[in-house]
Amino acid sequence: MKDCLQFIQKRSAGSQVAQSVLAEAVERFGIGWKQCEVMALEHGLLPGRYQRNAKMLDVSQQLRLQQSTVAVVGCGGLGGYVLEELARLGVGHIIAIDPDRFEEHNLNRQLLCLPENLGQSKALVAAERLASVNPALCVQAYCTALDADNAAQLLEGADIAVDALDSIEARRALGGGCQKLGIPMVHGAIAGWFGQVSTLYPESQMLERLYGSSDGGKGVETELGNPSFTPALVASLQVVLLGDSLPGVG
């Protein structure tokens, strides 16, 4: 391990270390990408892929992101963009949850949905995409519907959850799971030209306020549809709120 650190330090340029150096270290010393990136960050070296983050996040914040676990519940319209942005931002561990498979009507807006992966599991496609975007990211993918019974189990280990769901009932289950684990949840929802975002802390009753007496089901998105730009915007705002809520980052 010491050899690996020396290898990285010797080849660093100032306070940055290039992706190619980390790749060589991974190969030469047989350690994982994540471990290699953590080692660099712990010793004040910023992996080159994050250099454009550096004016907004210092090395300790980047390390904290790498050591964070984020559960993204729903890998569709909101989830696709949230996952992409988290992977590029440098979150180190993502739990991606979605029971559905891609369908043709997802093609207008869901970043992960391509003609060639119609019929494939959204969570598994997400895992594949994330691995190709950032090798230092560890992904757990669950092709499971999060419900009141399994929520806490699926979310276990997460520092924060992202609500990228498309049903009110599932949101309630997610809210319950987050409350049980005492973690915040970044809520997002869209319909047509409209969207909403909010960080919901476990003690808040905001989910009840937002959806109160709804007997499950959907909101006005069934009338207004979902274009391509609304999920991209709302998902990006969710990532901003998420960063703000992570201790040591925001």
Place this chain on the structure above:
Amino acid sequence: MNITLKLFATFRQDRFKIEQRDYPDSILIRDIVAELGIELEACGIIMVNGRHALPEAPLKNDDTLSLFPKVGGG
């Protein structure tokens, strides 16, 4: 008293985006929602002057009441 009403998403259909109306001082948010022909259960976010408010809350002159339906897509 003068209240500015702002409606969003489907609440605008067959109504308006923004309108100013005059109400008696005793009016509650839920009364205005009923007057607009909107079911209280259909409301998601209710805001007065940009902050969350409960349906039972009173209003004061020159307040802005914003009503959003439940939004659930993702």
